[in-house]
Amino acid sequence: MFHIVACIKQVPDTKIIKMNPKTNTMDRRTAPAILNPYDAHAVEEAVRLKQRYGGTVSVVTMGPPPAVSAIKKCIEIGADEGYLITDRRFAGADTLATSYAVTKAIEKIAKTRPVDLIICGKMSIDGDTGQVGPGIARRLDIPPLTSVNKVVDINQEEGYVVVHRKLEDGYEVVQSTLPCLFSVEKTINDVPYSPMPNMLKAARYKPHIWSVDDLEDVDIKQLGLKGSPTIVSKVWAPQKPAGGTFLEGNPAAQVEQLLQILLEKKELFESKEGM
């Protein structure tokens, strides 16, 4: 049976989060933890492919115990199973150590149910890197297909997929052998409101929870902070520039001043007139 694994992450809502100005760290209390919005599209695509081709959708995440709620959100979208790997030894992982740990989890999942396709979101909104997806693909030695914005066909019998990969000025049609890994664009689908039966299932759902000791052939040195080649040496608020000149007065006066500033650059507008 076709088995799709979606990789997800629980993230603080960076739109809301406030920084502690003294320490330059995130004040996590100020922001709710949500399912990374890009990953919602990854799960939604997995569910749609399940509807088209049959099969099972599993989601996997690494994170602290509250990440269970992100898994439940995926069950609402329509995933069948959820796996959380959680352990102090995963803490402080950069993208390389993260892809290592998640790969170990996927290998374990694959022991009971072989994996045909892995789908990741384009990136996470707190890390903004997009590096973990291709990293997992390399570790599993399967082709990474990034920037996927349409799945044209999955041919299980002959073992290949055809997708569109978004380019700066269009897209390319790519064929790849299965298994492979997609990281998908937000434009690949719209995530609708979840159907009530899924909500009920999610409320009751208990994900599989694994620690490092539940995984197999793990090199502890490659996990967490220790396994991370990159370190954050300093975090700083950029120097505030001097700032601009305020145009004072009532709206009419403000517009008048602004107009004069714009008209000094008149040549820009005239070229636009096409005269």
Place this chain on the structure above:
Amino acid sequence: MDFNDYKGVWVFIEQKDGEVASVSLELLGAGRKLADKRGVELAGILIGEHVKPLTKTVFEYGADIVYVYDQPLFKHYRTETYMKALLECSDKYKPEIILYGATSTGKDLASAVATDLPTGLTADTTELDVEEETGLLLASRPAFGGNIMATILCKKYRPQMATVRAKVMKALPPEVGRIGKVVEETVSLKEEDIRTKVLEIVKETVKKVRIDEADIVVAGGKGLGSYEGFQLIHHLAETLGGAVGASRDVVEAGWIDHPHQVGQTGVTVTPKIYFAIGISGAIQHIVGMKNAGLIIAINKDKEAPIFQNCHYGIVGDAFEIVPVLIEQFKHALSSDKAMK
């Protein structure tokens, strides 16, 4: 790993349709500074089909060496093939730093290469420096959703790698006739062994939004309140003959599509005039527009960070100011024409 074996700064040269991508030229400029500070050579690594003539451009923009992989296998970008070339080349010539444009190709390639080497990779860098003595790369980027900057180091591995945002670094003025050493290499991969095939490239014929090429960008933020309110931005852009930009919030709210997003996870723009209307000015937005020639900000909140990053600021209600501006601007332009 003996760090003394690793010498030189490399730039992955992205090319398409017989041209070197502008981000690669910018990185040659940035790489030149790093290489000079370290007293090492700057190299370009150029992969593709029929790309050898591009070495001339790479030298003119600052490289001392170009490693060239010119094979039919490389006609289209594929992670598997390009990665193989980069890994083999890095293994053979051992650079201390490799820079990639933070384009979809550059990010895809760098992520795969970093995993296989393995080494650390910093994404979407906006500032680069190097420690003269140790060769440690200081790669800085907006972090945590773009509210602050973080400097990332990779102390234990070589080469150090970073993807770098387009339009943030400056290309050097090309030095015509400047030449260097061409090193030709090949990879021994057979087409039938490669698991991915590009079947077709489709150029979208619909009029593309290229806000990064516009002279005037009018950008709106969450302060406009709603999709309907955001239409004000379209009106002003139309009047001025400019392109429409948007903050991340607005794109996530669905008021406009992602190609219009200015900032860290959108497009970097350097227009002659940039309007930021109802945009508070998170760092992740600022990095995408701070090099604009003239920045005009309109916001209700006098404390909004955007006012620290503009040339002229108006504290006020965009819905009171912009419609009047549109009208008076049209009037000024037409009376100006009448005088001619």
